[in-house]
Amino acid sequence: MRALNKLSAAQVKNAAPGKHSDGGGLWLHRRPDGGSQWFLRVTIHGRRREMGLGSLTYVSLKEARETAEKWRAVARQGKDPIKEREKEKRLAARADHTLAIVAAEAFEARKAELKGDGKAGRWFSPLELHILPKIGQVPIEEIDQQDIKNTLAPIWHAKADTARKAMNRLGIVMRHAAAMGLNVDVQATEKAKALLGKSRHKPKHVPALDWHEVPAFYASLDEGTVTHLALRLLILTATRSSEIRFCNLSEIENETWIIPAERMKTGKEHRIPLSKEAMGIIEQAKPFERDGFLFPSVRKGVISDATMSRFMERRGMEARPHGFRSSFRTWCAEATDTPREIAETALAHVVGGSVERAYRRTDYLEQRRELMEQWADHVTGGGNRG
Template sequence: MPTLNKLSALQVKSASPGKYNDGGGLWLHRRQDGGGQWFLRVQIHGRRREMGLGSLSEVSLKEARQLAGRWRAVAREGKDPIKERQRLLREAAKADHVLATIAHEAYEARKAELKNDGKAGRWFSPLELHVLPKLGRIPIEEVDQQDIKNALSPIWHSKGETARKALNRLGIVMRHGAAMGLDVDMQATDKAKALLGKSRQKRKHIPSMPWQEVPAFYASLDEGSITHLALKLLILTAVRSHPLRFCQLDETDGDTWIIPAERMKTGKEFRVPLSIEARNIIEQAKPFAREGFIFPSVRKGVISDATMSRLMERRELEARPHGFRSSFRTWCAEATDTPREIAEMALAHEVGGKVELSYRRTDYLEKRRVLMESWAQHVQGQSSNVIQLAEGQ
């Protein structure tokens, strides 16, 4: 049996340039520059192999002996320790590149593009709920269309919109993996979509109230409560529920309400013209204000979207608060001559391609002011003539 542990720590530290045998195939190569390298010599199928075990500055004599013992055992099994180490490194790399890890990295990289840095969690939730539980531990390079199809097929027809979002997000994750230099199948999501076929689920729009019925509903909101006042301002401004519920006193400046970019779906600051009636509602709501919020909750924070929805449910109405945006837009189309660009801008929708938008830098605030005043008159049941907001005006 070959002699082991021939060297001492002092010999290793004071060794001059040259090669020193510790026994059992473990060697130290001390260089002229003072550095050193451990290596192991083994015989595999009659062929000598030399395997580096690390530099002297990073691997002690004790650690070098432990490594040598580990790889000698591999050699005794008839395996090439160098190839075995490479295989293990590849496996470790794959473990670091599982789909779940890359998905979280892709999410972090996109946060700046998402509303409020994605804190609401809506961007990631389709992946977290419907993809990662089944595919999260698979190396992203091994994910194929059949894996994706199997993961999404249970919800493809029952939760079509969620499944579509999950597939879209997964495509972004796959592209992120490719950008990292990983060998991913860039067409996997498209091929999975072909395997899944067309979703049988029909997209449902949020129920809205016919614009002709809005005045009667508006008049019924006569309690002066936070919920009634919030619904009134929601109707008058045609904004989404989130920016309205989080409206703060210092955001309203006279006849204009400036909604910060982080509360807009577009991620851009938006100016809302306030009609006379809208300003009256804000004045009525000010006594309820707490911590700067115009529509605070009874307990903490602000009122929820469900609070307004439940009011409409109790009245056995099919329409929901978000549907008043549709009521307003239909009124614009059927009862006014409002140009499409202005009507869409009133809803904070962008109309036109990138080139057109880069040149059209107006938000039509003054024209929208006229429009929203006319809408307020309709909402209050006051007769108003068909308004005209031609492009040239």
């Protein structure tokens, strides 16, 4: 057996330029410039291999001996230590690129494109709730269509919209991983869709109050509370509950409510002409104002996204707040001669193709102002109820 541990700490420290053996294939190479490098010589399948073990600056004699023994043991098994070390590095790198880690990086990279940095739209939620708990710790390079199929199968038909969003987000994450140079199957989500098949889920429309019944409900909101006033303004403006909840006095200008792009589902600024009735509701809400918000919660922030829905539930109603947008749209179609593009613009819907929109530079604000006055007249019981 070859002698081991030939060098002492003093010899290592004072070694002259050249190569100095510690035995067992461990060498210290002292360069003429003063730098020193440990390396190990082993013979594998009749071929001599040399692997660096680090600089003397960072690797002590003791550490070099321990590392050398580790790789000598590998060599005794007939394995190439250099290849085995590379394999370890690749495995470590894969561990650093789990789906959860890459998903977080992909989300961070997209935040600037998302409304409210992705928080308002909950971009990350479908991944966080339905995918990461199951396969988040799997190296993303190992994920295939079968993994994705098994993960989303429980909700593919029962929660079709959520499953669709989760699949979409996962596809974005896989493409982000490919851009990072990782060996992923960017077609895995499409293959998983093929395995899952067409969703059998039939979408349900949000229950809405018949437009004929809106005046009676509006009249019942007569207590002047934050919830009553919020529901009244929601009905009068035909907006979404999130837009009402975060309504801020700074957004009201000359009888027009200007909702900034970051708060809109479309990502575009939306102007809403306020009827006289709507302006009156805003005045009634001002005493409740906190930090500019008209509809604050009892403790902090604004009323929750469930406040108005729960109120209608307690009244035994099937209809929900979002349904008043449908009530308004049906009223436009059945009780007025409002052109489609004006009615749709009132709901902040995208109207027409890209070319048409490029040439149409109006949001019909004044025409909609007249329309919202007519709607307010109906809602308050002053118009023809049909």
